[in-house]
Amino acid sequence: MKTLLKNAREKKGLKTREVAQLLGIDQALISKFENGSRKPTKEQITKLASILEIDFETLMVIWLKERILYEIGDDDLALKAISLAEEQIKYNVSFVRKSISKNLQNLLNEIDVLKKKLDTFREFDSFRIAQALELEYTFESNRIEGNTLTLRETDLVINEGLTISGKSMREHLEAINHVEAIAYIKQLMERNFPFNERELLSVHNLILRGIIPEDAGRYRRVQVMIKGSSHMPPQPFIVPKEMEDYFIWYSENKGKLHPVILAAEMHERLVTIHPFIDGNGRTSRLVMNLILLQNGYVIANIKGDYDSRMSYYQALETAQTSGKKEDFLLFIAQIEKECLERYLGIISK
Template sequence: MKTLLKEARELKNLKTREVAQLLGIDQALISKFESGSRKPTKDQVIKLATLLEIDFETIMVSWLKEKIIHEIGQNEFALKALRAAEQEIKFNSSPSVKKVSTILQQLLDEIDLCKAKLKTFPLIEANSITEALEVEYTFCSNWIEGNTLTLAETDLVINEGQTISGKSMREHLEAINHQEAIEFIQNRIKNNAPLGEPDVISLHTIILRGILPKEAGHYRSVAITIKDKSFSPCEPAAIPQEIEALFNWYEQNKNSVHPIILAATVKERLVATHPFINGNGKVSRLIMNYILLQHGYPIANIKANSDNRNLYYRTLKTAITKENKDSFVLFIAQIEKKNLENLTRTVKQ
């Protein structure tokens, strides 16, 4: 930056004394800025850029670069820190959760009203119904990924320990593991444990237990290509930084962003990062519902039918590839509203 300042001053045929007088800055400071022995403040940089007609973006990038280098120096973790900071800055600069549309806000208000009504019903009865809904969630989440167990068969496998003729061992394990993953979430919430990266790893370990043991709980170490080539997951080396940036964002926004927007956004970003070779869909839905349950909302269960599945994938793809999060957040909000209404009707009967 020192060269940038000196060349711009000389180009305008100004002496350091004249610059100092025009800006009300000590002449000695101007000289130190140009020698590199002193760094100007942001306010001083703006004044210098204006007077010397230096492109504002150019001088700010130069000033920030030197400020960063001065702070982190040659620290062995400097590059990792920079990559993590880059991802967090990108994520925090996204407008996806900055503004809430009128339609979405109205829907969120209706959901919160329905949630408040649900709290007035007997807890024991509501809990017994919730247990049935968890089995349904396990069935639906596995169905989305191709599991052929029916809802009744899923219930028999989970609650009766039965094996279903003609169904693979993998399909049985998917049902059992997913139900264990829900119990893991419930225990974490009961103990007021903070949500973070370890939960992503633990949930992945649980859902792939006995199915793909070599992959369970491990980020992918190879680049992958998605069938739909409209987006490319990050490189394996960047996964830890992406996940760290995501949960940093979550911590910063968990008390200010509506839980449904928060949950949908974290789910979408996890899928976009695609940290695992297999299991990204299930893990991201579990994390989404972890956040909802944490805030007192019931599980947002995407029903097992082709229309719902197609709409789920379509809105998720739009959120990832076009940076338009509204349609996916609206989809999750609508799912949550329907589930809340159904739960309320069932409890009242």
């Protein structure tokens, strides 16, 4: 792999410093990748394939081969272990493929093409663009839940510190809290912190801070019903066990599923458990977007207008009452695709 990386870089006429800037890492690491003294991460391999225009599958196969050899060496039992691993991998891949429809797989393929293109434009990322899109996300996520602040009013509350006449204090706090929650999940992403129960409760605490302080960052202690839905969330005494299973499922599947599927599943599973007295929707969408950001995707911003909201709720209802998640997975994947297209349209100019 070291020769492949160096030859591809030189063919592109790039210096190690330039590749390092595009990857966002130290220049010395590029030299170590090329002389074989350091192995890139999986994420770095994905970016290198895009930057150096190397076939992704070719580079990934070489990277995996070298990782396997490094881990097992030339032990006498290595071949037997590889044979057993091969059987398990074939089973896992077959199971995942069977569980995804052709339509969904085609949509994921389109998303991956957009993601690879996005990776080549990362140097054009802008704080102001991110700030504007995050403002829109706050506006739309709150609008889904019934907040009546307009986009402009949301901007004035967050960035100008103004109070909007005729709007409740709760609506003001929902805007402020959501922006702070976005900042928090971005911190988790940038510092590569693992997503666990503590971080989930911290996100929820930010969402309800100053609104229902006694329940902020705490699982509910009463039974709840979801307005307009036939789904009945579990009894409060079951919630801690359901949440334990939720994080076990995440640990077992975060390396197996496509990131968009993983993000959508974590959203649907959390909002189905409905572990909090309030703020479940906003928290679930933030969890979904944390996973997307961690994997190099963009925020999937579900619109809060009537038609979009009804499509969102109906897809969720189907998943919650019948266990059929196809509609919801397709819905989230389509949103992510549209958001990727929009983001690329902005930064590529």
